[in-house]
Amino acid sequence: MAITTPEGNLPLLSGEAEARVFWRLRRRLLWTITRQSVSQGWLRLVLVVALSLVLWLGLFGLFSEGFFFLKLAITIANTHDQLLRAVFGMFFAALMVMLVFSATIILYSSLFHSRETAFLMTNPVRTERIFLHKFQEAIVLGSWGSLLMGSPMLVAHGMVAGAPWYYYAVLAPLMVAFVYIPASIGAIVCLLVVRCLPGARVRVLALPLAVIVVLAAWFVWSLTTGRQSDLLTPAWFREILGRLEFAQHRFLPSWWLSSGLLEAARGVWSESVLFLTVLIANALFFRQLAIGFAARLYRPAYSSLRGKGTLGQRKRRYWLDGLIRCATFALPKSTRLLIVKDLKLFRRDPVQWSQFLIFFGLLGLYFLNIREFTYNISISAWVNMISFLNVAVVGLLLSTFTTRFIFPLISLEGRHFWILGLLPLRRDTILWSKFLFAVGGAIVPCSALILLSDFMLGVSPAVLVSHQLTSVILCLGLAGIAVGLGARLPNLRERSPSRIAAGFGGTLSLVLSTLYIVVVVMLAAIPCHFGLISQRAQMVAGHAARQSIAYPWIQSGLWVGILASFLLAVAATVIPLRIGFKAFRRMEF
């Protein structure tokens, strides 16, 4: 073997050759992942495809109904067109803001904290190529969800409007060109923030996010605080259109996109192509701008980020640990210590709590605004249904949290199990601490959210108590499923919690959790619903007719439902935990 002489010409790749190398890499990775998903993760694949399809069709049906309603309700073509422009403009403007933020956050993580980029940077690859490699990933990761949610709306609109074939043909190019613009802006923001303010990056990124959340909350509030008598009147339309006017600024890419789509649906293909061209030109410009920024800023930014010490950031939040220690005073000391340890790990990983905070915050915003929507909250059965649906939504959100964060805890512990394994601790204590951590962490936000929803809806004290009981039952069962299955089906090879959660065990945990929520909420909601209907019927019918309404049966049903919920909760908590304890005691690390 002979070394490559430093004097000789080194075979540095051209830009095109580099692109081909990375394309081959991506193709190989995609092929392996697809093959593995089909052969090993078929359950997850089938579930993902089936649930996506159900979601897509559900949204498609909803949007079709909505567009039909608008078509029938607003017969004046000009007003109908204005309203559609306002709806599309608002939707895509919101999507644009979300894509800027998601690209910024995804790229911050993948460019500056990924081991792959560190590896690539030690190879003779252009900085721009590394950036592009991660940028393409960020575009796919940041936009697929939005496209999944947005495409049924666009297809539904096309079908209701009787759009010609080229409407469907330009959908994808318009969307792809559009997505590039906010993603490029997000990439530039990310690079500039990390390069110029590496020490204050979190605050710099969090501040505009907080401002946008507050503005969005104010906006939703202002849209929904109109008098009911004005609803669907010309004055109401004018007011709403006036409030949405800002989303139709001519310099906004979201306006170009909505105009391109609406013109194509109307059959004006030349206008549609014009907007497509504008979008493509801008997409290429912003992409090139982002690459230019990356060429100059990425490596220095990467280096400066690592130049920032993290000392002094750890001492401020000890009050929370102290609070948890006080709140868990009745538990054995070892269990308390383990709970505080898990809490520390949780709060020091912003990826974990920020998602938790955003989703629960959004749900809180919705609950706060619930009175302002146009429900008829004078009908108790209707209120009851909404309130139970809210409980189910909180439960579903909690199930994603337990699957994503609680299920992988044992797998992650397994990699460093020797640390705990050498301590004078029983293995059961470790698992109990995870369970209590999950239950404690879930009960407070869930009960608070459900209480808020009930307060805003003005439910009766009896329903409020039943909701709080349901919340406790959900928290116990979901924590039991996540901890039990996490111990029974661990993945000790994987380091990434999201990948552990995405495996067979995580998927099974999510499916069982969803089923559990549906059954528990139904068991509590159905008897309660019929009870309220019967009460209303009795009030309407008067004393004489009371005997003809099978009230005792309904009351019995209520008790049976409550009893069945409790039994199910005990089963969902105890059975997975028992299985988990048994497996964990025998587990070899």
Added chain:
Amino acid sequence: MIDFTNVTRRFGSKTAVDDLSLSVRSGEVFALLGPNGAGKTTAIKMLVGLLRPNSGTVSVFGNDLVRQTRQAVAHIGYIPDQPFLYDKLSGREFLDFVGDMRGLDRDTRRQRIARECDNFDLGEFIDNLTETYSHGMKQRLVFASALLHDPAALVIDEPMVGLDPRRMRLVKDLLQQRAGEGAVVLMSTHTLAVAEEIADRIGIVDHGHLHFNGTIEQLRDKFPARHNSLESLFLEMTNGNNHP
């Protein structure tokens, strides 16, 4: 030739590398020794283009790591202490990708992959996905990938981590062989026996300062009669064992 010229690198208020000046010549095995947090890995990360110095320059065969990063790292084969591999690629696919990035044509890639498979006994598992590899298997694959383009400079952070005694011997022989063929070998290690056995020259770093740069004999001359082993000399240089 590897050159550090008055290189300083700070992390916040801490100076990890302080005014480091060091040259490693072709045909030489240089071992960078020092306690935890002494600045060895920081120096290596600046050498492979991951970090930039706050002041001073780092160059490889005259190519500045900041201004001519690609040209500089093209000369380097780097083996980090915590290697990265794509989980969903097989060992062969990974080597093929690295060779591809290094500009080797298809035939050369095939020949070199076969050569490194022989050198590091990769044959048994080369076509399995790397997610199934043990730490030692990963380390061998990373060695193979770093040597694929026959680099003129080998940079290794903790070369013996995860290797069994037979592979440790293989690596030691290989490093000396590469140096014998004219390559520059710079390694950072805690394994003093390895440094003592194969290094032509050692550098002892502590708190970011290069306290000693020379041969082991020169180190012994510096502390005559008091110490014989490199371990005791190292402890003397780094002020005992009062380090984290």
